Amino acid sequence: MSAAEIPYTTGLHELAPGVHAWLAPDGSWGLSNAGLVSGDGESLLIDTLYDLNLTRTMLAAMAPITAAHPITHALNTHANGDHCYGNECLDPSVTIHAVTETAHEMEHEAPPEVMAALLSPPAAEALGPVLAGWLRRAFGAYEFTDITQRTPDETFDEQRTLTIGGRLVELRNLGPAHTGGDAVAWVPDAGVLFTGDLLFIGGAPIMWEGPVDNWLRACDEMIALSPELIVPGHGPVTDCDGVRAVQGYWRHLREQARQWHAKGLSWMEAALAVDLGEYAELGESERVAPNMYQLYRELDPDLSTVEPLGMLAAMAQWDAARGSRGSNATPPDGANG
Template identity: 45%
Template structure:
């Protein structure tokens, strides 16, 4: 789909399927999708706040004739707020997510994010980093709505005569990542299993699951691949994400075996071919997750500390 530019807006990829793109694809600037057929419609993900979601829905109403009240189903590809905070803008929609994602949605509700951002100016360099990456979003204006249906493994729905397969591939990026596959139209919406031209961030792992999720996308042999962040891509784009995951696994393992700390390893790893990707400081989270995996440590990460380390790497 090289003909679709990476510019903000709604793009029909063919046969009643649309991608909604948000440059630059960095923190919070996520993509969404719309699947329509026979007067029915399914929305793949909402956006980071209600204002952005309402703007997207207005664009869909104008361009595709599908208004907020027309959307019968929302699929959340995972729990992060930049894919869920506008769920309630579609009042009549059934909301489907993996069971693991539904549980994870409670962990950082929008009011908690709003409280953190209200205090950011008092948090020194870490706070400034939070303002830099999240300051464009209004976490006091969200429309949260939890899933009304959950599943584990695989689940299929129909939109008109289209079959849409929901394939759980997490834990990887998060606890419950889901691919949305429209087989007859050879289209996959990947959620944050794919960041294109941006650095993937591995909150959950294990890395082997994420690499396997990329293999699953490749095996589906889609013509159109809409990532969670970044421009529409192809199989080569999937392989590049896999290459990054293999690379950081190898580099982190060497430093773990050598006894380096997470902080020292994150500073020490030279990203080489991947250094041009946005948000490269996410290596801090990736190393931390990999170190916990190597150690068999199942305790949750210290997110505050990790944002501090990302701020340090960014500087």
């Protein structure tokens, strides 16, 4: 089966016997994919979703499979909420795995209470219309107020091999890149790779951590596995060409950063002046602001630190200045009740 044969529609798609992708078009802010790998009498879930409604909808769609092969293990590929905020929907007996740094970030960076607070009316007033409006467009469709974060049960640093009902699944940490820990799940007998947010297809990638060389190397490692089908964190099912496209984005942006840095522009001036070239059509283009900041940090270690809220403000400012479509986050049909 080729990637082009997998329709990009909301729901569960079988990629190989006992290997399914949960897809969430259009893959923009918060609309993340997930995976289910089933062996004899048990299953591994790869990522939960951004809120409880979305996660429960996905788990209900998986029920015909998980009735015979219940979820016994889960992986959070990384700490962004759209891959772990739904953890509490899993049965308490499920063992949740994550990279050690991911578990740390889940506890200390952007817990659901922070997202709920940012979207609350008093905060919107304090943040001003540009940032509050952008936050509402990107994240306003999700429900963060009722989430109790469940953190991972078992952590690993580099690699862990799971046996799921007799089936081998390799979990590998290819980060830091997108975040401080970025795990992929490789199902060798099916040739299917689940990458989390090391891959965005159709939307711009975003680098919260870096360095960019590590992201490029992570892409090389994915290609070296020779996967037939690749499930990105966001966007349609792809193959190694999708990995090369993400590498192309980073090489292009790294070159832009070098050029503008040499001309003396600040990182935000460079983000606003950037020529995105063939990548201009990618969704969520405002991610170029934090990306440029991270690339500048690599060029200039003394660059002052910008907190995550400052990154969100930079994206809102970029979107107001250069965004053509803005962001939109519409949950899948029926996902919110």
